[in-house]
Amino acid sequence: MQKKIEITSELLNNLIFSIEKKDNSSVLKIITEMHAADIAEILENLPTKEAQLLFELVDQKRSADVIVELDDDLRESLLSDLTSKEIAEKVIDNLESDDAADIIGEFPGKQQEEILALIEDAEHANDISDLLTYEENSAGGLMAKELIQVNENWDTKKCLKEMHKQAKNVKKVYSIYVVDNNKKLLGTLSLRQLLLSQSEIPIKKIIKKDIASVNTGESSEAVANIMNKYDLIAIPVVDRHNRLIGRITLDDVIDIVKEEAEKDYQMASGISEDIEANDKIWTLTRARLPWLLIGMIGGVLGAKIIGVFDIKNNFELAFFIPLIAAMAGNVGVQSAAIIVQGLANNKLKLDGIINKLMKEFGVAFVNGIICAIIILGISFTLGYNLMLCITVSISLLSVIIFAALFGTCVPLILHKNKIDPALATGPFITTVNDILGLIIYFIIGEALLI
């Protein structure tokens, strides 16, 4: 039984030490039994030079699997040391068509053709070249061509014999697809059914017909949603004539589910590109600057608004500007997050916008009353002028209710207009709510104080 590897600094230091001393046998002792995913993790945590030396020591059979697991940057750097011939033989030949196509797709067009021409197995090369024609974020771009298919006119005996042949090229067998003479997908035969059936029964009799399939053009997110909703481990991909051309497995989709959820979080945090902490400074800057600029425009508008009111003679109003702005922002972000996640999980689509607003009004009203009473008590106790305390308290209640309704409405409206509602969360909602919160505060302040 393989042990789970904990990749510690100690392990890494040992490896670096052995690599630098060119003590290959010690290095091999450490990595020989390791899973490709663990080797990939180690490579990502080594300096580039050491990573290159270590990668050269990985046996040919596993190096392809290691390459698949790596981050784009390191993969590019390790592959750039190999010739097209080595890439074809060491890497591509040992991968299923979907992973192979993903890797070849990262090379410039000319080298793609060069590598494809060097692949020994013509069918494999054809499969990959076919996959390269699909959009990356579509079912076609996700699928693998390797699958087991049987004809509806066969019986279970012939079926087992044919599967025996096909299984040589398929690493993971989860479903057996049944097609007619024109390759049109009719249904599946589960391995369980095959195990349970008597020999020599016609396939037609045990085929399971009510199965889900997706079209090559379906978006990755739609594929992930369908597989998740129907608890599918694998799903067949068909062309527009319903001919079976590939299959997608759940492990290829799990990262999409994760990235979707993470993307909403990134947008809510004011990050406009899919970045990682390891990216370069300029990439990180570029992803963050746009939202900061929006915040800045908001800040300048805020300055203008405060300038409109007579702050000079009511300078005490300034004390609670941060409170009002912060609460407006916080409430808006909360409301928007609930709506964005609800939309992402398909929990909201049939509810009317009016119902949502009524409910949000209820939540905001309860929270607002509680906060308003507390702030009235605290500010009065702290010795602020009573009219100022009342102004802050009433403003806070109004701002909380307003910000909640605004935070609810905006993502719903964007969604209705087919714009990603996550855009509304984060800096945009915070900024707008800041400004509107200030306006409410100063209007109430002028009415009560002046």
Place this chain on the structure above:
Amino acid sequence: MQKKIEITSELLNNLIFSIEKKDNSSVLKIITEMHAADIAEILENLPTKEAQLLFELVDQKRSADVIVELDDDLRESLLSDLTSKEIAEKVIDNLESDDAADIIGEFPGKQQEEILALIEDAEHANDISDLLTYEENSAGGLMAKELIQVNENWDTKKCLKEMHKQAKNVKKVYSIYVVDNNKKLLGTLSLRQLLLSQSEIPIKKIIKKDIASVNTGESSEAVANIMNKYDLIAIPVVDRHNRLIGRITLDDVIDIVKEEAEKDYQMASGISEDIEANDKIWTLTRARLPWLLIGMIGGVLGAKIIGVFDIKNNFELAFFIPLIAAMAGNVGVQSAAIIVQGLANNKLKLDGIINKLMKEFGVAFVNGIICAIIILGISFTLGYNLMLCITVSISLLSVIIFAALFGTCVPLILHKNKIDPALATGPFITTVNDILGLIIYFIIGEALLI
């Protein structure tokens, strides 16, 4: 081939109309061919009374699958109409042990025993009762007991025969687990290997030994991470003597991966419980109030800080309070989000905190310089006093750098102390950064203006 169902308001209205007219044949026509997950989605979008009437029309075989797909609230309400006997026969008998245990686990202890006693298949009842002893968020709580296991001493022929027997109880067959005479897990036999092997070869010769397994006590998140890292569709669960006792499939884990990512987002948005837009007003209020109170404390501190400085004679400083506070908050949230996601994806664990800070300093410096120059230009153009413009510009640069470093440090420190770093994002970071931003602004303001 089953069509994908689009659940539209029109479809729902038709259903409600037919249900109210007690036109059962029309209702059945609509739902007969539907997947359980689609029926569940429809039920969740119907008024409670109509949902109950519709659920009664679902055939016995599918009603168990429908129940599994429902949200907790609706499930509870539909099940409360059934007797323990009906629950045992209609629902539990038709489910695999993991889903059955999840549902029984929602009943009070006494009714749990009542239902268990009414399950016809004693082994099924035993399996469920065993699963109920594990923590909900552990491998034991996730696993199903149904699996196919063979003895290392059998040959492939005997193996196929035994699998034939066992497959009757297992809905999804992905792996065949090989155990020794003491039920200790030795490895797996893939269906592919079995298809490829000659008959009557000893299992020992084709067993795949280097497989990952998890212990019953492993957390759900750890299971999800392992399955995701090693691209596993199913993973065996063992007890502390390495005896095989269950298996977890990827479709049971995908929701955990999703919830993990969503939880970080919720915390960043200032929501302290796992809530959904459909929850009750009081639940929603309770989840949101704590963070609003933190924001309020921050606001009061902000008022105190502003009061310390001579705002009366430098009232113009008040104009840019919202700008400084908003930018401090935005930058802090961005930095923290990058660290939190990096930690969640295991991308950071080996990098030193110093490196992270240096990089974050670089990003903040570039963003800060750009923002400082822009605000200097804008504010001067708008006619504000030059010294005020310079104050705002210098403060903004300082605040951006400070907030970025703070937003980076806090989650890293929390993580090091085994506290969920997501706690640091959202209102907490925003609030602290607001306050520290104000202090920086007023100190610089006093130095330059007074």
